[in-house]
Amino acid sequence: MVVSEVFFVFLVVDGALAGAIYALVALAFVVVYKASRMINFAVGEWTMVGSRVAASASHAFGLGLGGALGLGCVGMVALALVFNRVVLRPLISRSLLSLIMVTIGVGIFMRGAATVVFAGIPARIASPFPLDPLVVGGLPVSVDKIVAAAIAGACIAALSWFFHGSRTGLALRAVASDQQAALAVGIDLHRHFAITWALVGVLSVLAGTLWSFASGGGFGIELLGLKVFPIVILGGLDSLPGTIIGAFFVGILESLAAGYIDPLVGGGFSHVASYVALIAVLFVRPYGLFGRPDVERV
């Protein structure tokens, strides 16, 4: 292969690996949106707190990666359930706007609280994987990233099965599709909102921890939240497969922009590339690449 081709493939692979983690964050956003039409502006902060809780569990109890993730999930699920019960449930009949404002407030609160609560505790779990990059077909790929992407991929598969193969998943999709109709068949909305937030807790821990491996502390995890918007809007907001494809698309796009355009313009374009693509797509398909305009017989 010519050097330029190798470089291209390297960028695509690197972007896809990041995309797998983006997908987890984006799914945490989409499950909430689907269940309650609520836009969670704090999804980045949830991910940040998730990674900090897992890191704290690891350092406090000397746990390995698996144990830290497990304990982190328990903690974050508890936090998410309390948030749902104490903050969201009293607001449930209010306007959607107040729910959305609450997420912004909660995001700011989480950032502030995290600096106090986690003061002096290492922010990351030391990566248990070898530092030397793996060379695949002449391309150097860091082991951290491969493992992170593999775990993310397994989570995505598990989540897809959960939504399409399980009884609870069927109920969650019914709630997402039409709350009144879901109630009418005997589905308890509050119970399923709680399940949704528990999922957010688990996804926050996984995505946050994996990102702390893969990014090498490149940028603050809470900024991951900003990546989510182009992903979910490209994906069509309510389509799980669309979200996953959107995440890979944005990951690869950023990587290509970082490799080819950033050197020309002096850096930074990779961070806005996905928004440029977003605007272009919205001109052509206002409901996103994978969203469906409602088809219905009346």
Next chain:
Amino acid sequence: MEPSSAEALLAVHDLHVSYGRIRAVQGVSLTVPDAAVVALIGANGAGKSTLLRAISGIVRPRQGAIRFRGENLVGLPVHQIARRRVIHVPEGRGMLTRMTVLENLRLGSFARSGRADTALELDRVFALFPVLDRRRGQLAGSLSGGEQQMLAIGRAMMARPRLLMLDEPSLGLAPLLVREIFRIIPRLTAEGTAVLLVEQNARMALQCAAHAYVLQTGRVVLSGRAADLLAAPEVQRAYLGAG
């Protein structure tokens, strides 16, 4: 010939429902016996649909009691009422249009407690409505009006309802399909389901019901055996288009 409330599955007593200042239902009492068909007829805006919405918990009555197997349903959330297998098939059918026929049917079984085996119920529904079997993978929103009505009734059957409330099942359907839908109702009662039927098509409703109530501006103005109402001159004049 009122069915006595002692043997009633459902007993509505002095029910009042208002939307803001509009009093949609004003002091309605009615009973539905076990495994019987009871028809509610009356003009548009008489309060028939509101009554069903109150029984299924979608609107909260201002006053009155709704006793189902002796328990007052007033104030229970919608999903709790559905879990008592009081199943409401609303006008417009309440389908999950972006989910498949099979998924809609599966959701119907959520009203039953525990992880009931849905295979048996599915077979029953497909035997009754073979068209649903052929369309099981299709989105509910893409079905024709008649097929959607069959799906709505099929989904209700998945719950093995004790009380099935049908709101205008014939609305917008071709006569042949209307007969198809009405053909199902006696089969349901044979399996022990009571049916509370709201219909514009008063003749078909009265032919299929044992008892009937005539509603006018939120009040019961006539009630009795369906056969007697069918013969009553005032019903014939007002609702059956005779003389």
